Amino acid sequence: MGHSQADKAFSRQKILAAASRQIRKAGLQSLSIARLMKAANLTHGGFYGHFAGRDVLIAEALAQALQDGTKSAHKAGADRSLSAIARSYLSRAHRDSPENGCAIAALSGEATRESDDARAAMTTHVTRFSETIENSLGDQPAARERALAIVSMMVGALTLSRVADNATLSDEILRSARQTILALGEGGEPL
Amino acid sequence: MGHSQADKAFSRQKILAAASRQIRKAGLQSLSIARLMKAANLTHGGFYGHFAGRDVLIAEALAQALQDGTKSAHKAGADRSLSAIARSYLSRAHRDSPENGCAIAALSGEATRESDDARAAMTTHVTRFSETIENSLGDQPAARERALAIVSMMVGALTLSRVADNATLSDEILRSARQTILALGEGGEPL
DNA sequence: TGTACATCAGTGAACGCGCGTTCACTGATGTAC
DNA sequence: TGTACATCAGTGAACGCGCGTTCACTGATGTAC
Secondary structure (H helix, E strand, C coil): CCCCCHHHHHHHHHHHHHHHHHHHHHHHHHHHHHHHHHCCCCHHHHHHHHHCHHHHCCCCCHHHHHHHHHHHHHHCCHHHHHHHHHHHCCHHHHHHHHCCCCHHHHHHHHHHHCCHHHHHHCCCCCCHHHHHHHHHHHCCCCCCHHHHHHHHHHHHHHHHHHCCCCHHHHHHHHHHHHHHHHHHHCCCCCC | CCHHHHHHHCCCCHHHHHHHHHHHHHCHCCCHHHHHHHHHHCEEEEEECCCCHHCCCHHHHHHHHHHHHHHHHHHHHCCCCCHHHHHHHHHHHHCCCCCHCHHHHEEEEEECCCCCCHHHHHHHHEEEHHHHHHHHHHHHHCCHHHHHHHHHHHHHHHHHHHHCHHHHHHHHHHHHHHHHHHHHHHCCCCC
């Protein structure tokens, strides 16, 4: 509870970091200002020195979560090949730690019903993710189309593997998506 | 506001039908008992004659939404070929009417964080959907694996097409998934 | 068939609770001289 | 460098509000005789 300007900037970072994890773990609507500030070791009144209100927080927390998710993906390994991305994205570790994982998978369903700001942030990151996949496909035909399909499959498979109440099925979903993506990456399929 | 037993059964149906549409349109957490009962032309106090509480309602509403979504898919056409399913599931009409559409796409993200009941209902319907796709694949190799991947892609693509704040990208996501699914359905890809 | 009564679907006021937000205040920071 | 003071990050009590839930009540239903 320092009072300097540097302390304030650090507080803001702590609040957003806690919010980023919280929303990926329990959803955008789970964000409560009192609980969030407690998680950042502050009191709820101070919140309004950092954000204009809850709506602004949600938009900023989502942007932060999308960025954090991308960062931890890049940390997972420098290998940007399709198979490396698919293996890491569709891993049990990723499935079991949504709070550190991809915010597109964790929050795109909810974002569908959120503000224009939230949808815009999602759209930007979906496009970016798709371009990463497209680059990994080299110069095979219809690479952009395949990249969008692969991104859709990754996001869908991770979500469904998380909802499955049955470990066998959950693993099977991840494995099926991984293998189908590798097949698509080989580009042999006629389109 | 009748008082007979038949009236009560009808009231229950009206409540669940309203809830089923509401959650697919605005999410599980958007269910408010007062608003729901008003939508069914009843007063909020009567709710507890039908359901033990909000948690039970959410589980039942989700089950209803999953069933309603399946029903409207079957109504869309008797053609159970892969291309017919993909065209209907990944259509603009489906994207633009989540309240009448597939509850897996609308709610699997949120269901991830819900009760065991909710996840079990989701799992059942994911399995069922996957079996429908598997049947449409005939006897090509690894049909079950492909079916799970196709279901993942459909759910992911519909969700991402809804979150995209840009009509061109949204349409492109749907088209890419449709075409990639057709290619997968031809079974020519080496696995 | 007619009557008396128990049942129970639905009503609407009332409750406690957690929420987002406001605000008077505290005390460390950082600046002007 | 030292002092006086304005700034402002953070505190915590208080607010109104909508929520889920309870409950005494109303009046139509349906059954017992």
